[in-house]
Amino acid sequence: MKNKNIILENAKQTILAESNAIANLINFLDDDFKNSVNFIHESKGRVIVTGIGKSANIATKIVATLNSTGTPAIFMHAADAIHGDLGIIQKNDVVICISKSGNTPEIKVLVPLIKNYGNKIIAITGNIKSYLGTNADFTLNSYVEKEACPNNLAPTSSTTAQLVIGDALAVCLLELNNFSSNDFAKYHPGGALGKKLYLRVRDLIENNEKPQVAPTTLIKDVIIEISKKRLGTTAVIENNLIVGIITDGDLRRMLKDNSDISKLMAKDIMSKNPKTIQVDDMAITALNTMENNNITQILVENTNKYVGVVHLHDLLKEGIF
Template identity: 75%
Template sequence: MKDNSIIENAKKTILAESNAIANLANLIDNHFKNAVECIYNSKGRVIVTGIGKSANIATKIVATFNSTGTPAVFMHAADAIHGDLGNVLEDDVVICISKSGNTPEIKVLVPLIKNYGNKIIAITGNIDSFLGKNANFTLNTFVEKEACPNNLAPTTSTTAQLVMGDALAVCLLELKGFSSKDFAKYHPGGSLGKRLYLRVSDLTKNNKLPQVSENDTITKVIIEISEKRLGVTAVLKGEKIVGIITDGDIRRMLSKTTKIDDFVAKDIMGKSPKTIHKDAMAIEALDALENNSITQILVIDDEDNYAGVVHLHDLIKEGIF
């Protein structure tokens, strides 16, 4: 019973929050549109402020803005009225986040920002609050109740704030024409960054180039595959790829006959090997491997000459797979 209760409570929490978030779509109005346009047309940054759990949400919204091309700075509402208000520059737009919109810090902070002439965007669950009435644009994040059974701990309300921040960031991203290449500039590290900037040539530069000719013996093919340790060799005519032989091809041949002297490379090679250009993105190589259910793909250069091999292990090593 205890286990069932835990599972039911988890489901209840998730459903309560998801229903509240779905209702946010009904609260989007011209205030939201005007807020987005205000930020987009601003020559300054976005200063995002709040207190308590709203401050935690503010830091995440700032991170999302910065990673999607909208310069943003976090300013704690309590610290703002004790010196950090100096962070706010003339052309900055300020987003204030508060569920009630009536906290003492917000009541002190908002008039000061207005005196500076900066535009204020409110994200609040109470549009009739001090914050809601004194902001230039008010984004309604009203929720009927928190997921907390006592209706006290900020849960559903903070999720609503976060989603509203994401909606702002995505709309601004679209207006700016922010592309995956732009995204890569701000995310050069980790597997995410590698998915956006790592190219096939980056994967193959340390790999050997296993290769045989059409008439090379099977013994030579086996040695080439073993020495280059990629489980495959290209079959070349000049510098052009005419086929591919994998260790699987060798095993299948040996399961039928042990008279390897009767065969040469062209007898067992696959004649339509999959290839990918050296300048293609590494993620494209992964897609090619997955779509064709293979573990290696041959690489070509601008003149369609053989340029290397990408192995699934290369992608795993880089954290892309």
């Protein structure tokens, strides 16, 4: 138990150390940050993000965040850059160079080469007086007082600080670009996240059956219709309008309360004025409606015309849950 307590205490201290380091970054925000964002926003090129070691790993994540929020970006490893990959950089590109010390040999070789190309350099460094910090066009301070590592060696708080600055850049650019949820959907078409942003109700029901009965349909035939269409429910339709819904639950309650069902009709057990959704509504809206009303099916309309049923299983199948 003692070891377990030590583990939890170490974890808490790590999280506290990194959270404090991140919070302190607010004190370093200055005109260089603002000018960096504006320069990238007005640039006609891409953002090239480079680094070495753990900073290179952070660079790849920043690239991914920029790309997914509407700012074209490419990763360039600092070591590879000085061995042939400098061709990645084009005339109008902006280079973000990440280094905790700002004095690594690769960075010292790379910076003058980039400047000779005429490209602007944005430094993210924990040492603004370093070679990188003093030679960059814009310097963003990612200084941390101490790493979360007990030996103050392993990059922990420092890399988290770099990552947060990258996120801050991306979000500021997102706002300047008026990047909307529709734009986000364009860049995230796959997976549950993308589906929440583009999948519509009509996409869910296209292969579903369309169970329906009339108010005067006998219960025996209602049961047959629900069983046949395999959606656990049926709409009750009169004059082409939805007037009710019958679910498996309604049938169970009916059987519990009635010993003779031979003369019962749909209108006798249906729930009136059921919840409906429009065919062009988003699939996530269907999920929210089901959750808010504690139901597992919802009837779908096209204006006032009944067109089908969305079941919770349809949403589960698409990973929207």
